[in-house]
Amino acid sequence: MNTLPQQTPPSIKFSQFLFLALAGASLPLSLAPFGLWWLGILAMAALAAGVNNSGPKHSFLLGWVFGSASFLTGVSWVYIAIHDFGATPAYLALPMTAVFCIFLGLVPALTCYAYSRWVRDGRGGRVLGFAAIWVLCEWLRGWIFTGFPWLYLGYGHLHTALAGWSPVVGVYGLSFWVALSGAALSQFIIAPTPRKLHSAAPLLGCLLLFSQGYLLKQTEWTQAKSTTPLRIGAVQSNIAQEKKWAYTQYWATLELYDQASEKLWADADLVIWPEAAIPALYHNAQSFFDYIAERASASNSALITGVPTRVEEKMYNSAMVISGGEGIYHKQRLVPFGEFVPLSGYIQGLLKIFDLPLSSFSRGGSEQAHLSVKGWQLAPSICYEIAYPDLIAQSSRGSDVLFTISNDAWFGHSIGPDQHMQMAQMRALENGRELIRVTSTGITALVDHHGNIQRRVPSFTETALRGEVHAREGTTPFTRYGSTPIILLCFALILCTRIGAKQSPRPS
Known part of the structure; x- marks a missing residue:
């Protein structure tokens, strides 16, 4: 049976x-x-x-x-x-x-x-x-x-x-x-x-x-350059995300960055503002940036800021040297549904999240030069990009220091900012370079070439980070081969x- x-x-x-x-x-x-x-x-x-x-x-x-x-x-x-x-x-x-x-x-x-x-x-x-x-x-x-x-x-x-x-x-x-x-x-x-x-x-x-x-x-794996350290002043604005793009907050935002930087010009070789610090396209805020450039130059300071830019008909999420050097970097790795909307013709308008301010950025080119400030070569990355090991390895070649700006307000009070910071620290360790990280709400910090945080400021506070970074030369095996x-x-x-x-x- x-x-x-x-x-x-x-x-x-x-x-x-x-x-x-x-x-x-x-x-x-x-x-x-x-x-x-x-x-x-x-x-x-x-x-x-x-x-x-x-x-x-x-x-x-x-x-x-x-x-x-x-x-x-x-x-x-x-x-x-x-x-x-x-x-x-x-x-x-x-x-x-x-x-x-x-x-x-x-x-x-x-x-x-x-x-x-x-x-x-x-x-x-x-x-x-x-x-x-x-x-x-x-x-x-x-x-x-x-x-x-x-x-x-x-x-x-x-x-x-x-x-x-x-x-x-x-x-x-x-x-x-x-x-x-x-x-x-x-x-x-x-x-x-x-x-x-x-x-x-x-x-x-x-x-x-x-x-x-x-x-x-x-x-x-890398060696310190015999140059004077670069004194950094980083503005952490702590502007609430729901207010950042409100037209009624525009002039208050300009005043905040102006006043915060005024306290830094005398002591910092380089003042840094976070990703998309000014909620407007660069050419629409040209007069304000001209004024800020004069203030920075008067103190022999440099300024880098994150700012949306437009080149011909394309918009970019950019980091730009406003004073004390030259260079502009357009973000290469964009966040889906945040900076661009896949199949936008079909789903934009269905939900408000797909109609966020400046959610139609274009991708920057893969061969972009470092930002040059006071003779220093800064390897730039914006927000999400710091999570890509090979992108940062390629960018770090020939640089003096790694540099990243972000707007982590999107994470809120969650574990997201800590995860993001850990990735940035790993990039410093992989490439044997010190790293400057500036965000709107935190974590804003300076990291040594071993991936250790040397200085940081409290998150979700309006404050400024002051410190020094040191140039390094040479490459790690990972920088060379990825x-x-x-x-x-x-x-x-x-x-x-x-x-x-x-x-x-x-x-x-």
Whole structure:
């Protein structure tokens, strides 16, 4: 008599999804502002354990649950931008935020499917293959649909021994180590007792790489230039986002920056205003900028500000030297639905968030010169761009210092500004350059070439940051080669696992 095969009880399957959801939700806790870096390893170990015992379709669902939970806890601050500043009702803003995070969760889902389908059962696939395909997942997420390079595993190791590897392999290399450690830990835990010793080898390898980071931390990849430090005065205006573009606040905004800068001219070689400091196109505020340039020149000071500009029929989100030097930089990596609207002809006008002031910027060119101030070469980036490792590596070549301006008011009182600041610190560490970061509400800070904050001012206060930065020369391996070596290594490892899979029978 034939009997039907027993099916897995639904409660077991549900518990597995719940476990992966909790693991995914814990991943952002390894990053700023929490700094529980070891949770990133445990989260990867949980994911590896789940997909190593599931078929491709099941792995896809597990990866989707894991990824969606990560983004729901890690980037749910997009709700603030949609609801508080985009004037979208809560009953729409909540599902829009959820859909955004669940959509991002598709990237880990597809990664887990590909891992289970083609990589896992190859030779070394369960450890090296897992780490390699996860890093490729992060890398692709930085490009698909203009990219969303948030929640990379490597950022959690900004201040651990592993940070010594950052100037060599960048944040993707650190992510590789985290994913590798998680996969190795998972394999060690589930291995039968007779194979425990053999399964410990990858873990020991991870520990060896971690300890090597201590030695690399002592290496000075770049050298200080024998020049006088540049005295910085940065204005943090703390203008509420809902008032920033109000016409009734325009003259009050001009007066605020004028008075705040007046206190800085005598003591600062360079005064900096944040992204889009003046809520008008440059040519519409020309008379004010002419007046400010005279005030700066009278004190032998330079001024850089973020300001929207128009060139012919195109508008740009720009950083411009107003006095004491020359140069203008147009932002290259724009924020979807914030600075440009995909398919704008179809969806603009449906919701107020798609009709925000100046939400139709054009993309700046890829070959733009540094900003030159008092003989210093500043490598500029605006807001979102600081999250792109290779963009900043390319820009930093031949520069004296890194420079970024932002308007983090969109994040509100959330973990977003801390995450954004951590990325900026990683860029300083990767490229061995000091960094100036000026924002409208915070975090405004000066960062040394090891990625440590040297000076900052309280967030959400109207204040000014005073300090010094030092020019550096030379390049780190990451500045020279970018992410190319680690990405090629990941592709090579996946290729090797496929060769191994063909040489050995596929496990049932």
